[in-house]
Amino acid sequence: LSASKRLPRSDALADRSEAEGAVVSLVPGGPDPDADGLTWTAGGLPPGLAIDAGSGVISGTIDFSAAASFPFGVTIRATDDGSPSLYDEESFTWTVTDTNRPPSLVTPGDQSSNEGDVVSVTVSAPAPDGDAVTFQAFGLPPGLVIGASTGTISGTVGYAAADSSPFSVLIRASDDGSPVESSEVTITWTITDVNRTP
Numbered sequence: 001l002s003a004s005k006r007l008p009r010s011d012a013l014a015d016r017s018e019a020e021g022a023v024v025s026l027v028p029g030g031p032d033p034d035a036d037g038l039t040w041t042a043g044g045l046p047p048g049l050a051i052d053a054g055s056g057v058i059s060g061t062i063d064f065s066a067a068a069s070f071p072f073g074v075t076i077r078a079t080d081d082g083s084p085s086l087y088d089e090e091s092f093t094w095t096v097t098d099t100n101r102p103p104s105l106v107t108p109g110d111q112s113s114n115e116g117d118v119v120s121v122t123v124s125a126p127a128p129d130g131d132a133v134t135f136q137a138f139g140l141p142p143g144l145v146i147g148a149s150t151g152t153i154s155g156t157v158g159y160a161a162a163d164s165s166p167f168s169v170l171i172r173a174s175d176d177g178s179p180v181e182s183s184e185v186t187i188t189w190t191i192t193d194v195n196r197t198p
Contacts (some may be wrong), residue, residue, distance in 0.1 A: 013076065013090045022068050024049055026058040028076050028090070037081035044074040046096050051076070064128065067098035086109035101128040102181035108153075110187050115159045115194040119144055123151040125173030125183070132176040139169045141191050146171070156175040162193035 028040070040056035045170055048063035058077065072094040079087040103125040113119055123146070125133050137146040142158035151173070169187040174182040
């Protein structure tokens with residue numbers, strides 16, 4: 001670059017590594033030493049990030065799909081508004097690591113059953129990253145169990161269950177990814193006594 005038209009060299013463009021979901025605010029350079037305005041552009045940014053053309057600030061939240069395409073070869077250009085043919089470019093590598101998110105467990109709501117009822121209640125817990133989900137339930141009324149892979153609570157309510165009603169039932173959905181992430185809900189399950197014929 002000529003001495004009369006100098007462009008700033010970026011001072012924050014070392015190779016970077018962030019996780020999916022990270023909130024980013026990166027300033028890649030300083031003002032033009034000749035007091036001209038600069039227009040900033042960037043190519044190859046991870047999904048979810050953008051550069052402000054006026055300030056050069058790269059900001060945003062890295063998309064949760066980004067790790068599938070890392071590493072990203074990023075090139076940032078500062079163009080002199082007074083002499084558009086003059087520009088400075090810097091490149092660096094941006095690595096994005098995977099973030100395993102917990103399942104989105106949907107509460108089935110409080111439940112009411114009679115002793116002797118045949119029960120089938122399915123709990124939904126989609127995994128945002130597509131991993132398999134394992135279900136657990138603690139404190140179910142006697143006679144009921146939850147399917148570890150299906151999330152379906154099923155069985156026949158025991159005839160002694162009303163004696164301990166209501167039941168506080170904790171349901172857990174664990175994402176089998178690495179690291180394991182889980183989410184939980186607690187519901188109340190009320191059992192009504194059924195008087196059987198002698």
